[in-house]
């Protein structure tokens with residue numbers, strides 16, 4: 091098992107550790123997928139994303155007799171009568187195609203663990219991967235976010251999510267999560283008016299739409315009329331109905347108001363699965379007192395079922411900001427968990443919106459309205475932090491052997507969009523000592539290094555993350571202040587970029603104990619890939635072009651001959667780290683291990699029965715080509731037509747850039763924004 095990181099930076103919490111404890115996903119989840127008649131191809135997609143085989147069953151008895159590792163699909167028409175007497179040995183997921191001919195079967199969904207809503211055109215395979223990864227506990231956005239020193243959420247106020255879609259990537263820059271205000275959704279009625287409470291059908295489709303287009307965790311909020319929302323309060327069970335359905339849809343967070351009866355809050359906590367609860371309390375009376383003894387009791391009540399406790403109150407005087415800060419520090423000293431998000435609303439409370447570090451709600455000029463009085467944008471918060479001396483202006487460097495204007499422009503764009511005071515500088519990497527000299531410059535605030543620096547040769551980097559040490563390469567340098575003196579940390583972001591690419595269309599457990607084939611001219615070129623593959627619990631890694639000797643060499647074996655290739659276990663993933671001029675060497679392997687029965691479209695349906703089996707062997711799935719630069723033919727196109735799900739360097743470097751920006755300036759910039767902003771040529 092790889093303990094990936096152990097680094098503290100100024101953007102992480104004091105003493106915090108990025109311990110990406112990647113789980114060895116040896117076991118295959120046991121699922122039963124329900125589908126409408128004629129829509130069984132969704133079962134094939136689920137199985138493909140899971141890297142498992144699937145079967146269509148005719149009864150629950152048949153399902154019970156089959157091995158757990160096989161994903162079973164059953165049509166609604168067959169399952170409904172038998173479900174109540176079923177022993178529920180598998181996770182039960184109801185699927186519904188929103189643009190298909192069948193009506194939704196709400197009563198059936200209520201008897202299932204989860205409901206997956208999807209559109210056939212367009213179809214978003216990465217949404218299936220995200221949904222499954224979350225509900226199976228194979229990713230934990232909450233765990234990742236609790237490691238960040240500051241987190242924000244963008245609260246969307248659209249009556250219809252469609253209106254958000256064109257600007258979503260820009261709206262989301264700097265946000266760590268996105269809130270859907272379910273109470274503000276306006277479902278049009280046939281008479282031209284809007285329903286007071288949007289139907290579950292409408293809400294489900296809106297959540298689906300949002301998740302298809304964002305990688306940010308979703309916070310699902312049903313704000314009540316008393317707390318500046320529109321959800322009526324006469325029937326608390328209405329909240330239960332809508333919030334429990336959000337759990338079934340795999341929303342990462344549900345916002346549960348503290349006034350709701352304890353019974354409802356408890357039931358939600360008991361059934362929340364991998365979703366997290368934000369316990370919410372708002373007071374608009376203008377008389378709330380942070381110093382009152384009941385205030386601590388409110389926190390304690392919220393903490394019983396909340397993974398985050400949020401207390402937002404309307405204030406009129408500056409004094410209340412000071413009292414809130416005192417409350418914040420005492421309550422988090424007494425109870426470090428769960429994290430406390432505390433704000434004063436209204437213009438006077440804006441200071442507290444910059445002081446709060448947990449899920450600060452932000453707005454954006456492109457949103458139709460602010461969600462609450464006094465809300466600020468990410469840029470406004472950052473500029474205020476800068477003007478209060480909380481965010482010094484830093485020089486962030488790109489250190490490389492070639493000057494990339496597109497990269498410099500991209501960083502500048504992010505800094506502008508986020509209102510960060512920093513500037514981006516490019517430094518040519520020439521003589522030996524030059525990196526150390528750059529580190530010693532007065533406003534040095536961190537750097538990425540491309541091509542990376544061999545870890546062992548950098549004595550001026552006293553701390554290396556576990557990943558940088560194991561990989562033997564530093565591609566990012568972070569600065570931390572220790573007793574008033576700067577100290578430097580060597581990091582590696584590339585492996586994260588590779589891992590994020592691999593898990594875009596497949597869940598982590600799909601890689602567990604499967605074989606991989608890795609081509610490179612040297613071990614150094616392949617090291618980040620080996621680390622990423624091992625973090626996913628991959629089985630043997632076969633190498634072509636090099637032999638592994640370093641700390642990552644366990645279960646890494648060279649392929650020596652064509653005979654070896656024939657004998658090899660079918661690789662689930664092939665990664666080529668060969669340079670552009672050699673990258674076509676992978677083509678015969680892609681063809682040899684071609685994926686029978688797939689149409690090669692990673693977003694497509696049409697997978698046949700038993701898909702995933704090629705001549706009794708499990709089929710290869712993923713190809714990643716890390717080469718950049720011109721070449722005679724495109725291995726990605728060849729791989730795709732041979733049935734592989736293929737990714738190129740543009741994908742990997744966009745994910746790596748996401749990670750680099752997180753590490754360097756502590757801000758979240760989504761993959762889609764990076765791709766959008768970097769244009770067709772890419773950044774690297």
Ligand SMILES: O=C1C[C@@](O)(C(=O)O)C[C@@H](O)[C@@H]1O
Pocket residue numbers: 245269271311313318345370402433435451452461462463465
């Ligand atoms: O709870 C909150 C906080 C908020 O009310 C604010 O003050 O920014 C905005 C709401 O959308 C969100 O649900």
